[in-house]
Amino acid sequence: MLRGRALTGATWRGRKVVKKGFCEGKAIDVVGCGSNVVDTFFKVRAMPEAGSKTYFADAMKTLEEVVVGGVTLNHLAWAHLFGTSTGLMALQGYDANGELIRDRMDSLGVSKRYIDISHSHATSACHILLDPDGERAIIMAPASTSKIDSHAAKKYFELAIKQAKIVTTEISQVPLTGVQRLLDMSKEHGKLSMLDVDVPPSVAATSANLGTLSETLQVVSSADILKPTIDAAPELLALAATNGQSCDPRDSGIAVSRDLREISERLLETFGARMVAVTDGKNGCGLSVEGGVTEVIPGFPGVKQIDSTGAGDAFFGGLVAGIERFGIPKSREDLQVVGSAASAAGAACVEILGGLPIEESRSRMVELAPDAVSQLSKPPSQPSKLRTELDVDVSAGTSSLTRDCESLEILRKNGISGDFGALCRECGEAEKKGGRVLVTGIGKSGYVGRRLSASLASIGIPSHFIHASEWLHGDLGNAQPGDVVLIISNSGNSPELIPIPPLLQKKGVVCALLAGKRGGNVETSCDLVVIGVTRDEGEILGKVPAGSIVVQEAMCNAIIAQLVETRQTDLLTFAENHPGGNLGKTLA
Numbered sequence: 001m002l003r004g005r006a007l008t009g010a011t012w013r014g015r016k017v018v019k020k021g022f023c024e025g026k027a028i029d030v031v032g033c034g035s036n037v038v039d040t041f042f043k044v045r046a047m048p049e050a051g052s053k054t055y056f057a058d059a060m061k062t063l064e065e066v067v068v069g070g071v072t073l074n075h076l077a078w079a080h081l082f083g084t085s086t087g088l089m090a091l092q093g094y095d096a097n098g099e100l101i102r103d104r105m106d107s108l109g110v111s112k113r114y115i116d117i118s119h120s121h122a123t124s125a126c127h128i129l130l131d132p133d134g135e136r137a138i139i140m141a142p143a144s145t146s147k148i149d150s151h152a153a154k155k156y157f158e159l160a161i162k163q164a165k166i167v168t169t170e171i172s173q174v175p176l177t178g179v180q181r182l183l184d185m186s187k188e189h190g191k192l193s194m195l196d197v198d199v200p201p202s203v204a205a206t207s208a209n210l211g212t213l214s215e216t217l218q219v220v221s222s223a224d225i226l227k228p229t230i231d232a233a234p235e236l237l238a239l240a241a242t243n244g245q246s247c248d249p250r251d252s253g254i255a256v257s258r259d260l261r262e263i264s265e266r267l268l269e270t271f272g273a274r275m276v277a278v279t280d281g282k283n284g285c286g287l288s289v290e291g292g293v294t295e296v297i298p299g300f301p302g303v304k305q306i307d308s309t310g311a312g313d314a315f316f317g318g319l320v321a322g323i324e325r326f327g328i329p330k331s332r333e334d335l336q337v338v339g340s341a342a343s344a345a346g347a348a349c350v351e352i353l354g355g356l357p358i359e360e361s362r363s364r365m366v367e368l369a370p371d372a373v374s375q376l377s378k379p380p381s382q383p384s385k386l387r388t389e390l391d392v393d394v395s396a397g398t399s400s401l402t403r404d405c406e407s408l409e410i411l412r413k414n415g416i417s418g419d420f421g422a423l424c425r426e427c428g429e430a431e432k433k434g435g436r437v438l439v440t441g442i443g444k445s446g447y448v449g450r451r452l453s454a455s456l457a458s459i460g461i462p463s464h465f466i467h468a469s470e471w472l473h474g475d476l477g478n479a480q481p482g483d484v485v486l487i488i489s490n491s492g493n494s495p496e497l498i499p500i501p502p503l504l505q506k507k508g509v510v511c512a513l514l515a516g517k518r519g520g521n522v523e524t525s526c527d528l529v530v531i532g533v534t535r536d537e538g539e540i541l542g543k544v545p546a547g548s549i550v551v552q553e554a555m556c557n558a559i560i561a562q563l564v565e566t567r568q569t570d571l572l573t574f575a576e577n578h579p580g581g582n583l584g585k586t587l588a
Helices: 071-081 096-108 143-147 150-163 176-188 213-222 233-241 260-271 311-326 332-350 361-368 370-377 385-391 395-414 420-429 443-458 468-473 500-505 547-567 571-577 581-587
Strands: 030-033 037-043 063-069 086-093 115-118 124-130 136-141 166-170 192-197 225-228 275-279 284-289 293-298 437-441 463-467 484-489 510-515 528-531
Touching (some): 030 150, 037 096, 063 071, 063 096, 071 086, 071 096, 071 332, 071 361, 086 150, 096 443, 150 176, 166 176, 166 311, 176 192, 192 213, 192 311, 225 260, 260 275, 260 284, 275 311, 293 332, 311 370, 332 361, 332 370, 395 547, 420 484, 420 510, 420 528, 420 547, 437 443, 437 468, 443 484, 443 547, 443 571, 463 468, 484 500, 500 510
Parallel strands (some): 030 166, 037 124, 086 115, 166 192, 225 275
Antiparallel strands (some): 037 063, 124 136
16 A cells, blocks of 8 residues: 655754745644635526527526535545545635635545635636436636646645645536646555546547647646546547547547446556546446456445536545545455545435535445445555554643633623623514624634534524625625624624625624624624623634634524523424434424
């Protein structure tokens, strides 16, 4: 099995010297470069055709959900779900989308070490249309991901490749010259490379504008492991047959059946890869490895498709985890284990919205393929020194828990100050006035606000989250008389928040502030103010939000608990609003 390499770095006056944008830490087994994006979902009654008109599925609702995703980020997250350490190589901006992605990566456990963040970069966005059958159409804006050409790939990511065991990339958003440089550097530094052919050559060389057909051929011929779809296979074979001149099977007389065994074997032989995995949606996958070993894994019955957007990404993530764990399979039995686990990830993914795993995803994979998922999730029989070192010293984590407990104890002793009762009353009565509770915030406080808004909705109080930076860019139109806007901010001084209350009050909206400190600029213009006292000593390094987030979450819990009590909300109401997931099953 491939082994990682310990991190190295020069020293200067006793300190580590690290390349700008990177930080030292434990070695990361798998690094991936490719699309990472904020996906905006819209449900439609039917997919629009050119020159036609279509309708949203719900006449009263346009935006369905905003989630983080992207071909490469998705597969890194699913690989991590199997226990593989993964990290994203990316260019991102100091913008709302970048902040959303980085915060989501924290919760998923995917490392941000190799992300270059700059004001000169912009973060990717994507609009996804979903029809009633779960099929989708995607409109992408790759932003700075489209700038990762050969020069940028070497400049920003060579160090990451040197330190990893496996390098993954895609044909989706990264220019083909950048993909080629990533694959070349992987070979130069002795790393295994894996390529997800997310879009076929005809798209890569035209609407995606990633490069030429000849560049596509070179890229596909350079990877150790290929993962195309069955629909892309004829184009890939035609590309090879015409030496990069055409990807139309008719031009080369290529005849390809939809037999997964045949296609995977032909692709393996044609491109000289060490392994090929061909996916065919619910029909399963075909896997071929060097040495003439092939296996077909059928699809799983009883899978209810909601959104197929990330199925191939999740499959690739399971494949990545299997290769990292066991190396390239050598027998049909090995292929069966790796293929079944990867297929279980793909099947679990289609049952949720978006391409990233959720809390229940792992248990769903175990339901579908218990033996295979269990084997992939076991520690290696001979764990590397790097992995055993992870358990040596956890004193910093223990100290953090102590500080968090101290912050909560101070909150308990001081009690809840300000207009807590009035805030709960206004939130509880908003619906009677035809209003909603609109929660807003920015940064880490914004994510606390997202959770609060979701919890309010689950107990029957209409609520939405609006990012603080969006109010002045059109979302003031969402506010209406009878609404309550709850602003969450530790300092109460974030520049994005200061102008909001007066503008909302003109619309007859009640503005409330949940803050950790007194005296902020936002406080002076709000109708209601609730203070849950926080302290700088509770933060990591005195500044990184930690204890303040714990206090904010506790305050949100207090609001929910008070509303449940005063509104006499019972479990039946909660169950009606939360039928899904494992929690929904326990309430049924």
